[in-house]
Amino acid sequence: MTPSTSAPDKDWWRGAVIYQIYPRSYQDSNGDGIGDLKGITARLPHVAALGADAIWISPFFTSPMKDFGYDVSNYVDVDPMFGSIADFDAMIAEAHRLNIKVMIDLVISHTSDQHEWFVESRSSRINSKSDWYVWSDPKPDGTPPNNWLSIFGGSAWHWDPTRMQYYMHNFLASQPDLNMHNPQVQNAVLDATRFWLERGVDGFRLDTINFYFHDKLLRDNPALAPERRNASTAPAVNPYNFQDHLYDKNQPENLEFLKRFRALLEEYPAIAAVGEVGDSQYGLEIVGQYTSGNDKMQMCYAFEFLAPEPLTPKVVAKTQEAFAAAAPEGWACWAFSNHDVVRHVSRWGANVADRIAFAKLMAAILMTQRGSVCIYQGEELGLTEADIAFEDLQDPYGIQFWPEFKGRDGCRTPMVWDSAAQQAGFSTATKTWLPIPVEHAINAVSVQEGKDDSVLEHYRRFLAFRRAHPALVKGDMEFHTIGETALAYTRTLANETLLCVFNMSAEPARIPLPEGSWNVLEDHGFISKIEDHAVELPAWGAYFARHA
Template sequence: MNNNPWWKGGIIYQIYPRSYMDSNGDGIGDLPGITSKLDYIASLGVDAIWLSPFFKSPMKDFGYDVSDYCDVDPMFGTLDDFKALVARAHELGLKVMIDQVLSHTSDQHPWFTESRSNRTNPKADWYVWADPKPDGTAPNNWLSIFGGSSWQWDTQRQQYYLHNFLTSQPDLNFHNPEVFQANLDNMRFWLDLGVDGFRLDTVNLYYHSAGLQDNPPHPEGTPYINSVDASNPYVRQTHQYDLSQPENLNFLKAMRDLLNEYDDRSMVGEIGVDHTDPLQRMAEYTAGGDKLHMAYTFDLLSPEHSADYFRRVMTTFKANAGDAWPCWASSNHDVKRSATRWGEQEDPNQFPLVSMAMLMSLRGSVCLYQGEELGLPEADVPFEALQDPYGIEFWPEYTGRDGCRTPMVWNADQGAGFSEAKPWLPVDPRHLALSVETQEQQNDSMLHKMRQFIQWRQQQPALIKGDMELVEETGEAFIFTRQSDEQSLLVAINMTGTELTVPYSGAIKAVLTGHGFSGRYEHGAIVLPPYQALFAEV
């Protein structure tokens, strides 16, 4: 089926380069390693890949602290390796999206080295600098997502600089037009190399309030921000002045104008830690056709996964969406894998598949995280092996992000086929039995079933681009319709271990097959065995 534009309803496969495939035996994944596995990714039937950062970096936050936006870190290879990756992906019909970490740089970026040298240099205002209060304390009460104040004293400038993450990740000052333009120029560099789009890290953190007002406390009795662990003091504030500022929209429009200069390019933004409803922000940032093409929030990256919760999320989004287009994800490199976060009490062989089918049946595009096609659970990483500074800081109440970042398991050997050397993070022994090689040899494996479902889904116009209407009063079953000009489908999902029977009075033309699920329609009712789904033309 011709899907134009490709991103609308597309499936994007996220790759964490450090952990995908090591080609040179140093224990760390790299770009040539990814290129060697592109045939496997294409066999899944996805539309695109998204590469987490591979730019030059001191790796204090594993690439999300960029020291050169326009080059590849030697750890991952060279620019020529990247060009070869893009060429091979395009040969296989895969689009290539790359991360852009624009809100902050590494403190080792030449821009910051110049900016901190004095208060009069050409880049003096490229970062967010502020004088201390008369008593020497920080300019305001803003907090870092990684713990403590978001202000760090710099002895060279005798001022504080802002950092929403690590102290080694100073925030850029987007109020400066030169910073605004420099980031667009960095994006143009990669567009000219042939990338098909961008995933934009922390897309609502580009601007801060120029007035540096204190944030108010988070109201008692209201939910904590769902993308930050509740043990983190960051959740105690309503982040009214340090993120999601109105000026952000101007930069999103400028990025869209840039991409419009090229054919068939796309952007997906990450919206997190918002003090308002993030679904409203997602709608605001993607509506109108002049900002982001699509965005995702942490609403499906939370522990909640009941049918009632999904209905609330979809109802809230629709109430605000207009023509906005979401991109849904249930796992990524920052959160506990959904097979554990949602499925810890469920059947590990059946639950991951039906949860992925649910995700890929929603109105919107989809990000699948490497290993989700295998049903990988969250890895157990002992404290002494932790690499994530976030996890080390908040251990043991919060164990960090390393458990979802462990190496991809290609075979059941000790090194998982990932590397001939000791991997940068340990392979969880439970993952070995779920390796690609093992599952390829099992006809009823999660991998085969995922491949079957994806390839079936990619032929259903209603699931690609159709509108969505919830069927209410369906209890633990999550039931909705998807309607396009070519097709109208009823989708019924049972993510529980109990058989569900739901009366349905609507007309059903035909129950579809070929997707691998065994839901039935009998005597005016939808019958869903445990962890099963039904797809029917209506």
């Protein structure tokens, strides 16, 4: 196991800032137009300078890349596209030298149809792995066994002519779902987890954690009333939103498996896991279940802050209060952007004139939430969603639903490092796997670094501000002002109470302060003025103070 340079802290994840890296798009070290592990290693000083506590790396395992690594064909090796096991070990060593924890993305709800397990499973009905995936006979008329739908469109069942049965796939037809009701399957994925623990990883992000189990009786999902439909799990044009997903996911058997998973983690000094809960109807309820009792997940995140709904004071308060009610024993992990959703500067700020000020305020709100925080690569540069032409699309999701839904490529374009270099410093290739927008290149790290009023320097400054005040990292949260555009709350830990006030509008605002005496805090980059126990804030402004 790769040793850590710091003493193990089992609680390191609580309040941590986790920087998400999409490996295809971070740094290309060999000129093929695709990012790789050596590229990540070379850019780790950027993460350290930003002030993040950990990195989360999206999948780099062996894969046919039908869903860009989320279709795993070998859980215990690195895809040659990204390098080798030796490259991974070198990356871990460098991250730990820089005191950065490493979390990797585990996709254990499904595999690629090219995984050796599935190749054997589909070969007959009587082989040793015949029950490792979700197989079912058709109805008498030859149609699928029930009405379950795939998130990527169409039925969740695909006909296999060899077995003369359907297999289940919640995503692409090339991503068959594992049958987690089979203890042998559970053991196999836990063995794969142990492989990476032995290589020194500090934790895991568990993809689609609530999709692990299905209803054994294969009961039909009921219809969902139109007013309850929510487009945060799937785009609005996808009929997936028309069902109440009672039976194809969110099954109670998952709780016992998560206990097994946590028990494995506990065999190692200081390992943490965060689960992605993909459910727009029951998300926070599931998060509460999965983080209860200190014997399952340390953290989960739902889609409340990744949804299309604009961020307002009421949304912030409602989300935090709903989480506290649903998961009183739990700890949240919040993100405004990731590799699956439109970048938040575009999603919420499309009509905002001052995008830089807006990006800075969103960062300050995210960094002062109660919970841990995920930052998605490029977010620290204030990058907008890229507009990818149809002929350049790579994402099968976008190709399926174009043009009403353009897919996820717009948030996955390569990272921009040097505005003066070829391909903005990402690659020496003449063509990268996704094009790099001009509007991104002109906002590269080289342009923003050392520029005091840049979004990058704001992120660095604010992460340092967060670290300097433990109440912002692990403190309790209490809301004081929840207006149409005014938001104020306190974070309290031990004898420190910090006040956070935000003007979430394009107009100046005067916001009354809560009762008490407040000493203004600096070193965060925002300017404010106090008069008659109220703070006067410019557009997209913020104020921070400590209770005297």
